[in-house]
Amino acid sequence: MKIDGTSYRSIWAEDDGLTVGIIDQTRLPHAFVTRPLKTLDDAAVAISDMWVRGAPLIGATAAYGMAIALRKDASDAAMDEAYRILHATRPTAINLKWALDEVIRNIRPIDVGSRADAAWTLAAEICDSDVETNHSIGAHGLGLIKAIAARKPDGETINVLTHCNAGWLATVDWGTATSPIYQAHELGIPIHVWVDETRPRNQGASLTSWELGRHGVPHTLVVDNAGGHLMQHGKVDLCFVGSDRTTASGDVCNKIGTYLKALAARDNGVPFYVTLPSSTVDWTIHDGLKEIPIEERNGEEVSWIAGVDNEGKDTKVLICPKTTPVSNFAFDVTPSRLVTGLVTERGVCSASRAGLAKLFPEMANQPKQAV
Numbered sequence: 510m511k512i513d514g515t516s517y518r519s520i521w522a523e524d525d526g527l528t529v530g531i532i533d534q535t536r537l538p539h540a541f542v543t544r545p546l547k548t549l550d551d552a553a554v555a556i557s558d559m560w561v562r563g564a565p566l567i568g569a570t571a572a573y574g575m576a577i578a579l580r581k582d583a584s585d586a587a588m589d590e591a592y593r594i595l596h597a598t599r600p601t602a603i604n605l606k607w608a609l610d611e612v613i614r615n616i617r618p619i620d621v622g623s624r625a626d627a628a629w630t631l632a633a634e635i636c637d638s639d640v641e642t643n644h645s646i647g648a649h650g651l652g653l654i655k656a657i658a659a660r661k662p663d664g665e666t667i668n669v670l671t672h673c674n675a676g677w678l679a680t681v682d683w684g685t686a687t688s689p690i691y692q693a694h695e696l697g698i699p700i701h702v703w704v705d706e707t708r709p710r711n712q713g714a715s716l717t718s719w720e721l722g723r724h725g726v727p728h729t730l731v732v733d734n735a736g737g738h739l740m741q742h743g744k745v746d747l748c749f750v751g752s753d754r755t756t757a758s759g760d761v762c763n764k765i766g767t768y769l770k771a772l773a774a775r776d777n778g779v780p781f782y783v784t785l786p787s788s789t790v791d792w793t794i795h796d797g798l799k800e801i802p803i804e805e806r807n808g809e810e811v812s813w814i815a816g817v818d819n820e821g822k823d824t825k826v827l828i829c830p831k832t833t834p835v836s837n838f839a840f841d842v843t844p845s846r847l848v849t850g851l852v853t854e855r856g857v858c859s860a861s862r863a864g865l866a867k868l869f870p871e872m873a874n875q876p877k878q879a880v
């Protein structure tokens with residue numbers, strides 16, 4: 510998408526064929542810093558320390574991480590070790606495993622001497638395909654926005670609430686939740702986004718606000734607890750959120766707090782849509798609450814808040830007594846019954862086994878297995 514008129518992707522291959530460029534998202538919104546990834550370790554740290562984050566972008570980075578590793582050693586043993594290191598970086602987003610499995614499935618059968626080039630090409634294809642997929646998700650989500658616009662007086666603004674950052678920064682481009690929004694905005698449909706700040710890492714405040722602002726989409730930042738109030742007062746027409754892992758039965762795991770928004774949306778009759786590429790569906794699991802591993806991150810993300818001071822200098826402040834025990838669950842599961850529909854690259858379906866199976870018959874009915 511555009512940053513002040515210039516098009517960007519969140520990840521790209523440099524011309525040397527050895528280096529991958531990323532935007533360091535830990536520095537946004539106050540500094541736009543790009544970083545080179547040159548080693549397997551660089552790629553692993555980029556994911557685990559959240560220089561890159563968001564389920565599809567984690568997958569794309571992992572694919573390039575494998576390609577970078579194979580440049581050094583393309584043996585079976587080295588491939589397995591790179592897989593193990595990258596897979597251990599973050600536990601919840603299934604796109605990570607999906608992308609790593611794609612690399613193994615396609616590259617393992619190739620002779621060792623050709624593997625590195627082939628993996629590089631495959632990683633680029635995974636990125637291009639993510640862009641296409643997200644554009645299609647946007648086209649299907651746009652249909653939902655248009656249906657709401659048709660029921661409103663001409664020219665009245667459509668208000669969308671979103672949680673965390675399921676924007677272009679979380680994918681290679683377009684985003685999932687933001688793709689319909691960008692497409693509506695480009696068509697001149699009046700649209701406004703309520704952006705949840707998304708404690709504790711504030712992906713809404715620092716990333717979603719930044720990317721919507723830089724692209725010129727009207728938006729307002731709200732505290733995480735404001736959503737219910739906004740919905741009670743008719744200020745939200747629909748919710749679009751992303752997913753880190755969706756079960757074959759339509760339960761959705763996304764950034765902590767998503768479940769509470771879904772509850773408020775149900776209580777207020779606000780449509781609650783989850784936007785996701787099929788690479789986010791874990792076809793092997795059926796009960797999101799029991800089967801999805803929930804990442805627990807360092808408690809310091811909760812007890813300290815990072816930002817810049819009046820002089821623009823990076824700073825961190827402690828918001829509780831130093832000794833307060835803290836827990837930091839990074840994701841929660843929204844049961845399928847609270848989801849109005851899943852917006853995928855193949856269309857919108859009910860959040861159910863039948864709905865997903867109708868759109869993705871070739872993927873449904875896979876044997877149940879441990880992840």
Ligand SMILES: CSC[C@@H](O)[C@@H](O)C(=O)COP(=O)(O)O
Nearest residue numbers: 562563564673675679751752764
């Ligand atoms: C299209 S991104 C969907 C999700 O990955 C996104 O909503 C989210 O929860 C990201 O969490 P993060 O911890 O920032 O990686």
